[in-house]
Amino acid sequence: MTPDSRTPTLDRVACPADLKRLNDAELTLLADELRHETIETVSRTGGHLGSSLGVVELTVAIHSVFTTPFDKLIWDVGHQCYPHKILTGRREQMGTLRQKGGLSGFTKRSESDYDAFGAAHSSTSISAALGFAMGRQMGMPVGDTIAVIGDGAITAGMAYEAMNHAGHLKERLFVILNDNDMSIAPPVGAMSAYLNGIAEKGPLAVLRAAAEGIEAALPGPVRDGARRARALVTGMPGGGTLFEQFGFEYIGPIDGHDMGQLLATLRAAKARASGPVLIHCVTVKGKGYAPAEGADDKYHGVAKFDVATGAQVKSKSNAPSYTQVFGDRLTAMAARDPKIVAITAAMPGGTGLDVMARRFPARVFDVGIAEQHGVTFAAGLAASGMRPFCAIYSSFLQRGYDQIVHDVALQNLPVRFAIDRAGLVGQDGATHAGAFDIGFLASLPNMTVMAAGDEAELVHMMATAAAHDQGPIAFRYPRGEGVGVEIPAEGQVLEIGKGRVVREGEALAILSFGAHLSEALLAADLLAEEGIMVTVADARFAKPLDTALIDRLIADHGALVTLEQGAVGGFGAQVLQYLAGSGGLDRGRLIRTMTLPDKFIDQASPAQMYAEAGLTAADIAATLRGLAAKLEHRPLPLARPRLI
Numbered sequence: 302m303t304p305d306s307r308t309p310t311l312d313r314v315a316c317p318a319d320l321k322r323l324n325d326a327e328l329t330l331l332a333d334e335l336r337h338e339t340i341e342t343v344s345r346t347g348g349h350l351g352s353s354l355g356v357v358e359l360t361v362a363i364h365s366v367f368t369t370p371f372d373k374l375i376w377d378v379g380h381q382c383y384p385h386k387i388l389t390g391r392r393e394q395m396g397t398l399r400q401k402g403g404l405s406g407f408t409k410r411s412e413s414d415y416d417a418f419g420a421a422h423s424s425t426s427i428s429a430a431l432g433f434a435m436g437r438q439m440g441m442p443v444g445d446t447i448a449v450i451g452d453g454a455i456t457a458g459m460a461y462e463a464m465n466h467a468g469h470l471k472e473r474l475f476v477i478l479n480d481n482d483m484s485i486a487p488p489v490g491a492m493s494a495y496l497n498g499i500a501e502k503g504p505l506a507v508l509r510a511a512a513e514g515i516e517a518a519l520p521g522p523v524r525d526g527a528r529r530a531r532a533l534v535t536g537m538p539g540g541g542t543l544f545e546q547f548g549f550e551y552i553g554p555i556d557g558h559d560m561g562q563l564l565a566t567l568r569a570a571k572a573r574a575s576g577p578v579l580i581h582c583v584t585v586k587g588k589g590y591a592p593a594e595g596a597d598d599k600y601h602g603v604a605k606f607d608v609a610t611g612a613q614v615k616s617k618s619n620a621p622s623y624t625q626v627f628g629d630r631l632t633a634m635a636a637r638d639p640k641i642v643a644i645t646a647a648m649p650g651g652t653g654l655d656v657m658a659r660r661f662p663a664r665v666f667d668v669g670i671a672e673q674h675g676v677t678f679a680a681g682l683a684a685s686g687m688r689p690f691c692a693i694y695s696s697f698l699q700r701g702y703d704q705i706v707h708d709v710a711l712q713n714l715p716v717r718f719a720i721d722r723a724g725l726v727g728q729d730g731a732t733h734a735g736a737f738d739i740g741f742l743a744s745l746p747n748m749t750v751m752a753a754g755d756e757a758e759l760v761h762m763m764a765t766a767a768a769h770d771q772g773p774i775a776f777r778y779p780r781g782e783g784v785g786v787e788i789p790a791e792g793q794v795l796e797i798g799k800g801r802v803v804r805e806g807e808a809l810a811i812l813s814f815g816a817h818l819s820e821a822l823l824a825a826d827l828l829a830e831e832g833i834m835v836t837v838a839d840a841r842f843a844k845p846l847d848t849a850l851i852d853r854l855i856a857d858h859g860a861l862v863t864l865e866q867g868a869v870g871g872f873g874a875q876v877l878q879y880l881a882g883s884g885g886l887d888r889g890r891l892i893r894t895m896t897l898p899d900k901f902i903d904q905a906s907p908a909q910m911y912a913e914a915g916l917t918a919a920d921i922a923a924t925l926r927g928l929a930a931k932l933e934h935r936p937l938p939l940a941r942p943r944l945i
């Protein structure tokens with residue numbers, strides 16, 4: 302601690318054990334300093350600020366009452382864990398947050414023993430905590446288990462599956478519901494209304510009679526509220542809260558920013574609980590930082606910003622983002638076609654559907670964090686005759702996979718999947734990478750799979766999807782800005798399964814699928830300077846493949862490289878499968894697939910991540926150069942391409 306430190310209490314905390322030496326008043330001071338530190342830190346890195354500010358007191362209280370890492374603290378999503386990182390030995394590294402080689406923006410087991418469970422996709426915490434609790438019951442060296450889940454995350458089915466199971470197992474387990482009445486956007490649905498209903502009863506604590514032991518140990522005002530509320534609740538048919546019906550003891554709502562209430566409640570719960578307990582904390586997203594509290598998005602995710610004003614440093618863009626193009630174009634298409642409806646799973650802004658929602662609020666459905674339901678809901682809409690566009694980020698669509706197989710593809714229903722964040726996304730890292738959708742969709746019967754080579758192609762693919770009433774169809778596009786091509790006033794309906802040749806060359810060909818087309822063209826430019834002329838084709842479709850195009854590329858070139866922003870087992874695998882079956886592989890051509898490598902790539906800028914993946918223009922050029930060298934030593938007559 303320096304004499305003029307603005308964080309004298311925080312300076313005394315190197316790890317959570319140090320909290321045990323602080324009295325309650327000092328813990329309150331610590332929370333204030335931790336909030337200040339979090340704001341300062343995130344102002345220099347950007348990140349998920351609002352959610353982290355909402356759990357500052359909760360973080361201090363949990364680490365002070367429980368003994369982590371023996372006790373397992375599991376943050377749902379993990380985007381609110383910055384104060385936790387600061388208290389658990391990572392304070393000095395916070396400047397590296399979400400950067401290459403730095404700290405992850407989420408909890409990560411390989412990063413710290415205090416990160417009991419890795420996260421970033423939501424609503425997993427109660428299941429994982431219950432797993433730990435049962436491990437303890439079966440003799441594993443595990444202490445108490447505490448899951449902290451938000452009001453947004455608790456809209457997902459997994460949370461209820463876990464509570465259903467926890468109520469059945471009756472094992473001691475703490476679930477802390479961090480209710481800030483916000484998801485990324487304002488929360489939707491009956492659960493949100495229900496939680497608001499409880500919170501509106503005021504500073505009450507509701508407990509079942511079975512929890513009398515905990516209630517007696519609660520601080521005075523909370524206990525009195527509990528008794529009043531229980532009287533209210535027992536007058537209701539069925540009695541008790543929803544959580545109690547699941548077999549949890551329910552405590553709350555308590556003020557999640559009142560250190561006294563938090564400490565007393567957690568201590569009481571820890572001392573007396575025998576089964577699953579849910580503690581309902583009401584908090585404020587962005588708490589304690591006026592620009593965040595005042596913003597519509599509560600500074601959920603921010604760029605670097607000026608602490609004094611809250612003004613964020615936004616990078617200048619040269620072209621509209623794919624997301625913007627999607628949102629604007631779908632709105633225009635919806636204006637002409639009343640059957641077009643759209644579905645988002647709690648990401649109206651992120652998917653660009655907020656634009657259409659403002660114009661056609663009744664035709665955009667925010668289903669909450671419920672990708673599985675969203676997919677099947679879209680299937681139902683399609684079965685009814687509507688034209689649903691189900692807009693879900695690639696990585697979150699993984700949640701709805703069986704629904705895609707069983708409810709959509711198997712019934713051949715024309716759901717249009719708009720798959721944003723395809724490929725590597727940058728600072729959110731491996732958890733948010735859109736790596737697998739090509740493989741998991743292209744393997745499905747009835748499915749059509751497209752990827753946009755640029756933003757104009759996205760517009761054509763949207764028109765194609767809208768016109769495709771024959772079965773399910775997906776189009777993928779990356780995070781961030783487009784390449785700056787002119788966006789056509791009208792999208793053309795593409796012929797299904799038909800690619801295009803973008804640039805004519807000799808001897809070597811690249812068959813690109815998706816937005817890495819720009820890198821393919823850059824690579825071709827690099828090689829042209831060396832006198833190596835490369836044909837570049839845009840496959841547009843991974844399913845059905847343009848087999849005629851592949852045949853011609855194979856016939857006219859000595860080497861073919863496939864390229865995609867996706868994992869092994871995607872587009873390249875489809876092409877190889879076709880060539881193996883058609884005999885194309887027997888023709889002695891050199892064939893390579895360039896995909897993401899078979900590993901998870903940690904957070905960095907997208908460019909750094911693609912460099913790590915070996916997918917830069919220079920990497921592509923190097924692959925082709927190597928093939929050109931091999932061809933020179935081959936006795937193959939290399940016909941000039943006849944492609945246009």
Ligand SMILES: Cc1ncc(C[n+]2csc(CCOP(=O)(O)OP(=O)(O)O)c2C)c(N)n1
Pocket residue numbers: 351352353355378380381421422423450451452453454455481483484485586601646647648670672697700
């Ligand atoms: C399966 C999944 N879908 C969507 C998201 C995107 N997402 C991240 S945080 C968030 C909102 C979470 O709200 P809440 O749990 O209330 O936490 P808060 O941000 O309010 O603290 C969403 C939708 C995700 N991480 N995982």
Ligand SMILES: CC(=O)[C@@H](O)[C@H](O)COP(=O)(O)O
Pocket residue numbers: 349378380421485602651722726729780
């Ligand atoms: C935590 C989370 O899952 C989201 O907040 C995510 O970080 C959003 O990413 P985009 O910025 O790509 O919308």
Ligand SMILES: [Mg+2]
Pocket residue numbers: 451452453454479480481482483484
């Ligand atoms: Mg919330």
